[in-house]
Structures are given as structure tokens and as C-alpha cells.
Amino acid sequence: MTTLSRGARGAAILAAPLALFLFWPARAETQPEIRFVPAYFSGDFGTGISTGMTYVPLIFILGSTRQELRVTVPYLSVTTSQPVTFVGNEIIPRGPGGRTAESGLGDIVAQEEYFFLEGGRRRPWLSGLIRIKAPTADDTRGLGTGEWDYGPGAAVIQPLGARWNLLGEAQYVVRGDPRGTDFRNTWWLSGGLQKKLSGSTAASLYYERMQSVVPGRPDLVDLILGYDHGFARRLTLRTSVFVGLSDTAEDYGLSAGFSMR
Template identity: 30%
Template sequence: MPHRPVLRSTLFAALLAAGGVCSAQADPALTVGNSLSYFQGKFGTNDTIHYYYDATDIQYGDNDWRVKLTVPYISATGLPAGATLTGGSVVGGTGSTQTRLASGLGDVWLAGHYKVFQGSGLTPSVTPYIKVKFGTASVSSGLGTGKNDYEVGVGLQQIIGSSWFPFANLGYRVVGNPAGYNLRNIGIYQLGASYALSQKNIVTLMYSGSQAMVAGGSAPSDVILAWNYNLTPQGSGFQVYLDKGLSNGSANFGVGIGGQIVF
């Protein structure tokens, strides 16, 4: 099957890094949140694609470990006929002159993180993670491939003084590959820093990228500016962010807003 270039969605990765810098939990806590993201661009095609991602997150954990379930609703307009969304990419539909609307339940994600080393001074904390993308999105509607993805990686977090929180995330994703798609496994990376203006206000600047999922495709590359506002010391609050794509494999721009409650 032919392939279209990559469609990229960062989906509050910066906010997840920023959200914990001033709201560490000594005891396990339940967090429920929702975020709505919008991305727009041609993504290297002849069509302007509008991509919406509405995610509900349920997380349980403390400062050392956490488990998170993400259930998304997705909608895309301007999607080439015959194309399929998968893992933030769009494949198939090459040569099509028609576009369509596709919407419905997306692929559900389950992630687990566990801190194996608490850093101090110039030594960062080390938090390995594992993620599973379940192929729950409709194959007939073009919202997914019906295949699972598996990702492993590690997060590094540092504290400089009382206000700076640099971080880096490195991962490797084994991509589910239906017959005829010829998708590739990819490396994923993020690098950035959060700055606490106060106990409530946190600003994050992050670079995010990955390898291209299809041979010859443009690798996603984005810069993200995010702001978290904590309403409670436990971390309940809201977030907004701006995304600027730096390659043909990314959206031209994206925006997002969300909130969470820590019980």
C-alpha cells in the first residue's frame, strides 16, 4: 500500500513533564483529566488536514510510580480517501483526489512509569517506562490499523536550584504492521525544561521528534511552549500549549487546552 507523509500530534507531552515538577505526591493519588488538541497543516500532501484529539486520562500513582490509561476521541477532516490514521501518522491514500471526514474512538493507550533512581545535584533521576497502544480505533473508518504498538523508554529529570527542571525522554516503539502497510519501528525523543515562576505557575519549552514511520517520509519535528497553572498543591489545575511544526512530517501549528483533578 502506498503511504502519505507523517501526521504528528504531541498531545500534551510537554504538560505531562511540567505537571509534576511542583506537585509531587508522597502517597498514591488518583488523577482524572481531559485535554482537547487541534492541529492543522498539509503534512506534505496536497490537502489541508484538520486533526482534533480529545483525550480523557485516568492516572494512579505517586512521585515514584504511576499507571495511566488514555481514552481518546479523534476527528479528522481533509483526510485523503483510502488513508488510515495510526499512532499520530496517516498512511495510504496516495494519488487520491478526494478527501473525507473520519471520527470516533481512537486507539487506547496504557502506560506505566517507575523511578529506579532518585537523582541529586547534577545527577538526574531515572524513570523507565512502558506503553501499549491498543488497536481499538475503527479500521473501516480509517481511524486505526487494528494492530497494537509497544513502546519502551526512559525519562531523565533534573532539578537545578528551586525553579528549573530540565528533562529528556528517549523511547523505541514497535509499530503494529498490517499486511500491505510496511510500517517501520521508530525511535522517539524529547528534550526540554520547565521553569516554575511560582508554586502555581509553570512554563515548559520542549523539542519533540521521532523517526519517520514510513520509508522516505519526513521525520516529525516540533517545538512546544506550554503553561500549567496549579489550583491546588496536589496538582489539580489546567494547561494550555502551542505547537509549531519544524518539518513536513509535522503539523503547521497546533493548540491545546486541558485540565485535571487530583483526588
Template identity: 30%
Template sequence: MPVARPRCVSSRPAVWAAEEWAVENLKRGAAMKSILFVLSVLILQATSLPALAGSVPPQFAVGLGVDAASGKFGTDSTSTYVSVPFILDWFPTERIDLELTIPLLYQKSENTGVAALGANAKSSARRNMGYTGGSASLAGGGASAGDSEFGLGDITLTGGYALLQDSDTTPLVRPTLYLKFPTADDTKGLGTGKFDVGPGVAVSKWLGSWQPFVDSRYIFQGASNEDTGARDYFIADTGIGYSWNERFYTSAYARVGSTVFDGMEAPLDIRLKSVWRFAERLNSEAYLLKGLSDGSPDFGGGVAIFVEF
């Protein structure tokens, strides 16, 4: 006669799930510790440099940030998104800037079915206290309802070239190009698994201590087709900034765009942002947002610290 299996065998899936959860948490902790260690070393090195070195325009900046957002996106349930981006800026010349962003993502999507936030694709120009950009890529993956996921997000690369410099007669005109690499796990809903590309342009003008600006971009999603529901989309920030002194800058602006996925509204929110240079080679950025449509989070915000060298 067949031998019955021990009843304890049926508990193995639960044990495996617990083991996977423990391993995943160890990975999260190790990744965060590594990033914080690198940033701490850079901060210590930056603060130990002589003050005279600060007079030389920096060629590099390394940053670590935290972005969080929460919203219902037109549903009855709340979804939460957290991104921890590691950011590397390179300024090879006065006119050219490049930014590489490597984000760790956490998302809990209860009923939206689609990740509405992804890695920020900021158009950086951190060598001055003016507007530093912030046209984000809103495209995410196709997370299942009730999922809670963590992992590497899509790595992005953004470049800009100052075609015209801000002067008495001309504004700053800066064409940009955005690339998204499919490094996120699309099976977890952390990305679409496709490349994205987007040309854009940023225009700003100093009028005394005031700086009106607009930063726009059109994103061609590699996943744009009937199967995913993803669409190519337009996104733009427009507003005005004010420089209180050489170390502190604030801005208020609106983020507008077109629909990113079928069935979602177009994003629309308002934002307040500050940039504070609290040391010779250290500066911080912080922002708050309030969504005005179901295509944007209800609330959100973020903070980042940058070390220049």
C-alpha cells in the same frame, strides 16, 4: 411486461446516508455529554473536599482534554485532526505511575492518505509541577483521500517507574513502557488495527527553578510491514522547564523522531507548554506547537483539565 420501479426508490441511498449521519452525530453528542458530566461531578467533589486533604499526595487523577492539529504534510491540501482524550492516572507509590488514555478522534484527510496523528501517549507524573511528559504516538491508520471520520481511537496504557529519584547527586531516571490497544476502527483510518508497544526512558534534573529534561521512546508498530508502509520509530521530547512558583510551570522543547510511514518525513516541531495548579486538587495543561518538517503538523495545540483525588 415488467413493472417499472418508482423513481423515488433511487433516492434511498441518500436517505440512508442522512440517517447514518444523524445517528453518528447523536453518538458524538451522547459521548461528549457523558464525559463532561463525569468530569463536572469530579470537579465539584474535588472543590468540596477540605483543604487539609490536599496535603496528602493524590493517588488518582482524572482528566479531559482537547488536542487539535492541522497541516499539509508535504501535499497541496490541508488535513485536520482533533482528539478528545479521557485520561485516568494512578500513582500507587511514590515511584510508580500508570496512565490510561481513551480518546475520541475526528480527522479530515484530504489528500495525505495516512493519518499522521493518533492518540497521545503521555508519560505522566502529575503529582508534582515538573515536566509531565508528552512522547506521542504518531501512528494512525490509512484514511482514504477526502475522508472525514469520527470515532473511538486506540486506547493506550503507559507506565513508569522512578529508578532514580531527583536528588543532589542524581537526576530523575524513569524507565517507561507504552502499550497501544487496537480499539480504533482501522477501516475508517482511525488506527492501524494492531497492537503497538514501546519501551522508553525519561530523564530530568532540577537545577534551582530550572529543569532540563529528555523523554524518549521507541515504538514497535504491530502494523509494520510492506503492505501498510508503517515503520517502527523513535520519538523524543527534549527541552527545559521553569517553575515560576508552586502553582505555575512552563517549558519549551523540541519533538524529534524517525519516519513513521513510508513516504513521510520524520517529525520535527517545537512546543511551548504550561502547567497551572489553579485550585488545591485541580490543574490544567496547555501547549502550542509549530511544525518544522512535513512529518509534523504545521500548527497545533491542546488543553486539558485534571482533577486529583
């Protein structure tokens, strides 16, 4: 009997929602979307280890006015002055060694969000979500932990007039512990403002704070400036600039790509 690795089992399990996206019958109330938004991050992430990371996600979204299913399939390329492990948005040293360059499939993430309250001109949108990360990345090369993560969350979108939205989200992440480690479960919080500059253009500013998986280590804090522009009814340019506000975050990051409905 053939035994699948943890990564292969994770990929097989998360293939179900991906297949649902690909073969879901076209209905007026559902809207499929594909996003391709590569990103690059640079810094030492509070470790003293010079790190450059390219994150290339392919994101499949199936949404309606009441729910959104999102599956992220990422490719990672990490170049460092010493070996590290990539844990979510965090870089953790993993022993002595020289310069390393690792690349491959990252951890696949599935997220289901359900809107309990549909917003209006003044009424907020309120939603609950569940997020699952499968260990599809190669933990022996530091591209992931080799463990499952999961957790619930909640989000709010509060309209502020015709052009502004106030955004907030909180997630609690239950971390799997690789052998010989004791990662703590973490909170992931974000809040920001979005402004519609025109019918096809929007800008946003987010403050994001995530607890470190290592007890006693400072939180990862980011400021994110986003700009989206729709070229046509189905094609949208999506760009972001990331500025790390804590030693444990990146020094800077850039992302640019497209989404297609």
C-alpha cells in the same frame, strides 16, 4: 460462540488497568489524577492533503513517588481533503477519494513508568517505561492501523536549581503492520526545559522528534510551548502550543484543558 473484533479485544485488555485506577484503594502513597486536555492540529503533514484533526483524550493517572500508571482513552475527529490513516502523530495517505470527515474512538494507550532513582535538589530522577497501544480505533475509517504497537522507554528529570528542570525522554516503538504495509519501528525523542514561575505556575519548552513509519520519509519534528497553572490544590489548567518544524509535522496545534487530583 461470539468472536470479538481486534478493537474490542484491545479495549477489554486495557480495561484491566482502567479498572485498577477506578477501584484502587485510597492510600497516602498513591495519587489518582484525571486529565481532560482537548487538542486541535492543522496542516498537510507532508502529504499535500489538507488535514484538520481534533484529539480529545481522557487520561487516567495513578502515581506515587516510584511509579506512574497512565491510561489514555481518546476520541478523534479527522477532516481531510483526501482519505488518510492516522498513525500515532502521523498522517498517511490511503488511496484516492474526495473530502472525508471521520470521527470515533481512537487507539487506547496504557503506559507504566517506574522511577529507578528518586531525584533531589541536584540529583536526577531516572525512570524506565513500557507503552502499549491497543487497536481500538476503526482502521476501515482511517482512525488507526488496526494493529498493536508497543515498546520500552527511558526518561530523566535533572533539577537545575530551585526553579528549573532539564527534561529528556526516549521511546522505541515496535509497530504492527496492517495488511499490505511494512511500517518500520520508530524512535520517539524529546528534550526540553521547565521553569517554575511561582508555587502554582510553570512554563515549559520541548523539542520533539519522531521517526516516520514510512522508510525514507523525513522525521516529524515539533516545538511545544506549555503553560500550567494551579487554581486550587486539586485543579490545574494545562495549555500548549505546537509548531511543526518539519514538512511531515502539523503546521500548528493548540491544546487546553484541566487536570484534577
